[in-house]
Amino acid sequence: MGSSSVSALSLPCSQFSSINLTVREKPSNPHKIFQPKTCKTRLISSAGSFWSSSSARGVVLKSVPLAASVAILLWSSPAKAGFLSGLSGLESIPGPQLPQIDFLNRINEENQKKYAENDERFKSSPLVKQLLEKSKLNKEKNRQQIEDKYCIRGAEWGVGDCSAEGMSPADRENFIAALKQKAGVTD
Known part of the structure; x- marks a missing residue:
């Protein structure tokens, strides 16, 4: 009976509906089961039988600091890193579309062709072929x-x-x- 009272005291009031507490109404009738209807009545009736033993009182006094520590850990809000911590950086924002200049596009295409020709000439050079064979x-x-x-x-x-x-x-x-x-x- 003491263990059901301890678990009943440590649970929030909304969870009492699923717990069946057995409390003796009178010492003369030990078989009658008392199930209160409201949360307040259950807490009082279970607490009354719970506080009757001194060993149970010692368990509660030792578990209160532990319960308080757990409550602080579970219900504390996370630290905030700053007002920009959740935002993505400037690099994720696309820049404005720049105007296309024809003569720059032509120069770029000519350079790309030159680079491709130079790469092909380099890969087909006898020195590079000799070094690849040595490798x-x-x-x-x-x-x-x-x-x-x-x-x-x-x-x-x-x-x-x-x-x-x-x-x-x-x-x-x-x-x-x-x-x-x-x-x-x-x-």
């Missing part, structure tokens, strides 16, 4: 060096595709030496 070869060489390095490491540790786990110690040493010689690694 592809270097990429393949670097990939192979990385694979060799990890193969040597896997053989030494006994893991991976290059593992020398089932070999005798002499064969293992020869295998690792051959891998290092192929990769060009010197110890």
Whole structure:
């Protein structure tokens, strides 16, 4: 009975309609259930039975500061950053339509054609083609060096595709030496 009273006291008055409170009317008739009609009556009847025990009073006195803190946190308004904080900036506003000047448009089109021709000539130059070819070869060489390095490491540790786990110690040493010689690694 005490726990239903505690939950009834902590709820707002509008939520009492869904709670059934059981309060003894008289000690002689313990089976009769009293359900008040108004919120005020329910609060008084549940509070009367609630305040009868001293342990319940201690629980309420300890929970009041907690309830006040929670209420402040839940019902406080957020901080305002300033009067322009919710507005988008000037960059989102389209600028005015500028007048079109014919000779500037012609110059712009001529420049665009020149830039496209220069780009095409640059891409087809023999120097750029030679550098792109070198880059592809270097990429393949670097990939192979990385694979060799990890193969040597896997053989030494006994893991991976290059593992020398089932070999005798002499064969293992020869295998690792051959891998290092192929990769060009010197110890």
